[in-house]
Amino acid sequence: MSTENRPDTASTQTEAPAPRNLALHPPHKAFSVGRVSAIARNTLLELIRLKVFYFLLIFALVLIGSSAFMIQFSFQEQFQVLKDVSLGAMSIFTWLLAVLATAMLLPKDIEDRTLYTILAKPVPRFEYLLGKLIGVLVLLALSTLIMGALFAIVLYARQEIVIAETLRGGGMEGGQEQVDAMIREIKASTFTWSLIPGVIAIYLKAALFAALTLLISTFATSWIFTIVTSVAIYFIGHIQSVARDYWLADQGGTVLTKVFLALVSLLFPDLQLFNLVDDIVAGNAIATLLFLKTAALGGIYIAVYLFLAYFIFLKKEL
Amino acid sequence: MKRYSIALLIVLLFGAAKLPFEQKLNEEHRASFFRGAKLDLGLREQIGQGGFIAALSGFRSIVADLLWIQANTAWQNTEWGRMKVLFDGVTTLQPRVVLFWDMSAWHMAWNASRWAADNPKQPREALRIKAQREYFELGRQYLEAGIRNNPDRYVLYDRLGILLKDKLGDYLGAYEAYKKASEFPDAPAYEKRFAAYYLAEVPGREREAYDMLVKLYHMGPEERLPTLLSKIYALQEKLNIPQEQRIYIDPKDRE
Numbered sequence: 001m002s003t004e005n006r007p008d009t010a011s012t013q014t015e016a017p018a019p020r021n022l023a024l025h026p027p028h029k030a031f032s033v034g035r036v037s038a039i040a041r042n043t044l045l046e047l048i049r050l051k052v053f054y055f056l057l058i059f060a061l062v063l064i065g066s067s068a069f070m071i072q073f074s075f076q077e078q079f080q081v082l083k084d085v086s087l088g089a090m091s092i093f094t095w096l097l098a099v100l101a102t103a104m105l106l107p108k109d110i111e112d113r114t115l116y117t118i119l120a121k122p123v124p125r126f127e128y129l130l131g132k133l134i135g136v137l138v139l140l141a142l143s144t145l146i147m148g149a150l151f152a153i154v155l156y157a158r159q160e161i162v163i164a165e166t167l168r169g170g171g172m173e174g175g176q177e178q179v180d181a182m183i184r185e186i187k188a189s190t191f192t193w194s195l196i197p198g199v200i201a202i203y204l205k206a207a208l209f210a211a212l213t214l215l216i217s218t219f220a221t222s223w224i225f226t227i228v229t230s231v232a233i234y235f236i237g238h239i240q241s242v243a244r245d246y247w248l249a250d251q252g253g254t255v256l257t258k259v260f261l262a263l264v265s266l267l268f269p270d271l272q273l274f275n276l277v278d279d280i281v282a283g284n285a286i287a288t289l290l291f292l293k294t295a296a297l298g299g300i301y302i303a304v305y306l307f308l309a310y311f312i313f314l315k316k317e318l
Numbered sequence: 319m320k321r322y323s324i325a326l327l328i329v330l331l332f333g334a335a336k337l338p339f340e341q342k343l344n345e346e347h348r349a350s351f352f353r354g355a356k357l358d359l360g361l362r363e364q365i366g367q368g369g370f371i372a373a374l375s376g377f378r379s380i381v382a383d384l385l386w387i388q389a390n391t392a393w394q395n396t397e398w399g400r401m402k403v404l405f406d407g408v409t410t411l412q413p414r415v416v417l418f419w420d421m422s423a424w425h426m427a428w429n430a431s432r433w434a435a436d437n438p439k440q441p442r443e444a445l446r447i448k449a450q451r452e453y454f455e456l457g458r459q460y461l462e463a464g465i466r467n468n469p470d471r472y473v474l475y476d477r478l479g480i481l482l483k484d485k486l487g488d489y490l491g492a493y494e495a496y497k498k499a500s501e502f503p504d505a506p507a508y509e510k511r512f513a514a515y516y517l518a519e520v521p522g523r524e525r526e527a528y529d530m531l532v533k534l535y536h537m538g539p540e541e542r543l544p545t546l547l548s549k550i551y552a553l554q555e556k557l558n559i560p561q562e563q564r565i566y567i568d569p570k571d572r573e
Contacts, residue, residue, distance in 0.1 A: 088377055
């Protein structure tokens, strides 16, 4: 065996690249930000080419439609409904985008054989997955920003219209003081800085779902399975806290019930924790520490799901 | 298969590790008045199966808005009973939205009560008045329940003051409500004035009201509004305040 190997070794030694070629091929890094960003950039471009931003048109229509439809209501009702509908639509669209965009990534790369081309090069599988996830996260961030900007514009426009109407109306019992209080109330009913943590929480939930969907797609047999499973987890995740409370309170029930509740509590994320917008729109200011803890939880979920996706994908036969 | 089993084990271990953190965070959210909605079977009966599932799925606010729009349609059709059921659903889903409590109370105490008082299908005036008072009470109940859910906001105290004064003629109650509203740091300055105005209408409390109004008068020219001056003038007369102690004299009495 050793004698058979010797000529190969010798030939390798004789064909060793010249120092000039070594400069052209720097040593392979275990982790390269450049490679990850190249994959992320390509993923983002691919998704943009799929015309995913068309959903923004629907979002704009929802915004303008709800804004115009609400004219018959009082200004407080108008703003309440406008904010609820807009932020609700933002939440649905970012979540859907996260699930649909991520579910297609691996199957599409396998179908058009891009995956083999990439992995045949010295690109670790972790970098491939990380690049894909970052691509989706950037897409989600762009979408959230655009939707947030549209929302702010419509809200501001409605605010100005209502203020103008109030000033034209006048004639209040408390005089100018009451008019000023009314304008303050109008402004407080529209845009408040506390909306921003709510929008970030919407993004975090979508990002969590992108990581979770990526994890599912590493072992799923089809993208339909990935989407259906993600949607199911979305619904279960929103009642996870109910199951957890019931389980931890130990309110009786059969062993089977307890095992089921424990599994729901342990396997699924508590998505209600990320539903901050409902309460923010209701006028609750969220404490910074509470928001940071929620954001940290979202970050931990994303990291764990990415690691698990890598763990499964590492030995996956392609 | 072994790899999948290990992955599942990691998920379970992570679940066990995050459980106390999630539970604590959940309690902190609740302590900060977040997610006060009680998503129980009672609510399911009020808002239907679809609405309940949607509310559970994180679309609580949108479900509440849809019910509110339905209530608005019911208002146009003067279906007061249906409105009440819808308002109950909306306020259960969004107990921290002051607007819903305020508007529900307004619909009941102003609109429904007016309709009850003029109800052409009820020939007996006593029954019409009885129905009207029941709607006043419903309005009051919405505001009181709203205050219980939002004890950190002045608005519903203000609305309760209006309702007690305008609909129930309860000036003492109105004074107490306005007084509570005025104690909030973000409450407008007129809350204090209104508290004093309505205390002046309570038999036996005129002197106290007069002292409050004088105190407001001395706070500066911005407080010396026509209503405040006329109330001071009336109380000076009613309480026989000596001429030299009077702080406000009507221009027509000055010569």
